[in-house]
Amino acid sequence: MKPAVCLLSGGLDSATCLALAGRDGFACYALTFDYGQRHRAELDAAANVAASLGAAKHLVVPINLRLFGGSALTDNLEVPKTGVTAGIPITYVPARNTVFLALALAWAEVLSSSDIFIGVNAVDYSGYPDCRPEFIEAFEHMAQLATKSGVEARTRIQIHTPLSHLSKAQIIQLGQTLGLDFRLTHSCYDPDANGRPCGLCDSCRLRLKGFREAALQDPLDYIHS
Amino acid sequence: MKPAVCLLSGGLDSATCLALAGRDGFACYALTFDYGQRHRAELDAAANVAASLGAAKHLVVPINLRLFGGSALTDNLEVPKTGVTAGIPITYVPARNTVFLALALAWAEVLSSSDIFIGVNAVDYSGYPDCRPEFIEAFEHMAQLATKSGVEARTRIQIHTPLSHLSKAQIIQLGQTLGLDFRLTHSCYDPDANGRPCGLCDSCRLRLKGFREAALQDPLDYIHS
Numbered sequence: 001m002k003p004a005v006c007l008l009s010g011g012l013d014s015a016t017c018l019a020l021a022g023r024d025g026f027a028c029y030a031l032t033f034d035y036g037q038r039h040r041a042e043l044d045a046a047a048n049v050a051a052s053l054g055a056a057k058h059l060v061v062p063i064n065l066r067l068f069g070g071s072a073l074t075d076n077l078e079v080p081k082t083g084v085t086a087g088i089p090i091t092y093v094p095a096r097n098t099v100f101l102a103l104a105l106a107w108a109e110v111l112s113s114s115d116i117f118i119g120v121n122a123v124d125y126s127g128y129p130d131c132r133p134e135f136i137e138a139f140e141h142m143a144q145l146a147t148k149s150g151v152e153a154r155t156r157i158q159i160h161t162p163l164s165h166l167s168k169a170q171i172i173q174l175g176q177t178l179g180l181d182f183r184l185t186h187s188c189y190d191p192d193a194n195g196r197p198c199g200l201c202d203s204c205r206l207r208l209k210g211f212r213e214a215a216l217q218d219p220l221d222y223i224h225s
Numbered sequence: 226m227k228p229a230v231c232l233l234s235g236g237l238d239s240a241t242c243l244a245l246a247g248r249d250g251f252a253c254y255a256l257t258f259d260y261g262q263r264h265r266a267e268l269d270a271a272a273n274v275a276a277s278l279g280a281a282k283h284l285v286v287p288i289n290l291r292l293f294g295g296s297a298l299t300d301n302l303e304v305p306k307t308g309v310t311a312g313i314p315i316t317y318v319p320a321r322n323t324v325f326l327a328l329a330l331a332w333a334e335v336l337s338s339s340d341i342f343i344g345v346n347a348v349d350y351s352g353y354p355d356c357r358p359e360f361i362e363a364f365e366h367m368a369q370l371a372t373k374s375g376v377e378a379r380t381r382i383q384i385h386t387p388l389s390h391l392s393k394a395q396i397i398q399l400g401q402t403l404g405l406d407f408r409l410t411h412s413c414y415d416p417d418a419n420g421r422p423c424g425l426c427d428s429c430r431l432r433l434k435g436f437r438e439a440a441l442q443d444p445l446d447y448i449h450s
Contacts, residue, residue: 135370
């Protein structure tokens with residue numbers, strides 16, 4: 001089985017993406033970052049998802065993006081709860097996907113893998129610039145020039161984004177088809193101390209809307225729903 | 226003064242690069258990584274260099290690249306000491322400059338800075354793919370698409386590589402002109418417990434050759450010279 005590094009936040013999208021990489025025959029090396037997010041529920045979800053989907057390995061890498069500051073997800077800024085608005089929101093973490101993909105590339109190179117999976121989505125997404133296809137293409141091009149395998153062996157580095165053009169409802173339907181246990185996933189930006197999702201932040205809203213449109217029941221127990 | 230993020234390893238090149246950014250009127254935010262390198266001399270050197278050159282701030286970010294393995298600089302592999310050879314050497318750290326630049330980009334975005342300095346060199350270098358101009362150009366292009374400032378404000382992100390086309394001797398002469406205190410810098414891949422440079426690894430060899438060609442005296446006290 002070919003090895004692939006799969007970025008795994010513990011959310012719905014990355015979990016579906018991991019399930020898909022596994023179905024496509026890759027040995028999945030799931031990679032999660034402990035980046036100073038304000039809650040641990042995401043990390044627990046990632047570990048549970050990786051185990052349930054039979055990842056070859058799951059690595060949690062600490063990288064303290066709080067040192068830089070600048071996001072509601074890592075700082076003590078208020079997470080917006082009044083609905084999804086236009087533009088790049090305050091929950092944006094500066095250069096997050098660039099940092100995460102760079103570290104995925106480092107692990108891929110050590111594993112002699114040329115395949116990286118990331119569950120970015122350009123349809124029902126939160127407006128982050130580093131989720132767009134043009135960003136992913138530019139990263140892929142850069143990765144080819146950055147690495148020993150890309151330069152010496154001319155192995156084609158591929159950043160797989162199988163969810164990029166799916167709606168949230170389609171992602172949920174795909175996850176369902178792949179047997180993903182949605183109870184293990186975590187999407188909320190502002191859960192309570194027990195990891196219970198708020199139901200009001202952008203991420204909860206997009207998830208709930210997706211389930212409604214997919215005509216499926218979200219098994220999570222929301223504070224507000 | 227415009228802020229700039231300056232990658233600083235504590236070596237000759239990054240120190241000269243920082244001195245140059247300061248001379249060119251930037252407020253320098255020096256960024257060093259504690260990436261599991263086998264010795265601490267580099268980190269001490271970085272702190273001393275940043276202080277002596279009047280950096281606006283110096284941040285040391287822990288990022289454990291040892292978790293991935295795969296390099297003589299982070300693993301327990303032997304550092305080669307028989308001379309510089311062709312090809313990418315074992316001291317190559319997978320995707321290191323991609324990871325470092327990605328994190329520099331994150332800090333730059335928080336600082337509202339669009340300028341990053343990195344002391345890569347494509348002449349007297351160790352053959353690492355991520356030191357070449359084509360890699361830097363690809364990173365710059367990707368950075369433009371990755372960030373809120375690049376996408377919303379259309380600020381041009383610049384990765385400055387002022388040393389790229391200089392020989393090691395020219396870099397040393399430049400450092401001398403800028404008043405850099407070479408005693409504070411550290412280049413060796415395999416120093417002794419007191420941080421004393423070996424004089425035999427690729428990095429020491431390139432440095433010593435540079436000083437000879439610049440007709441200057443390297444003030445460091447080498448174990449072998």
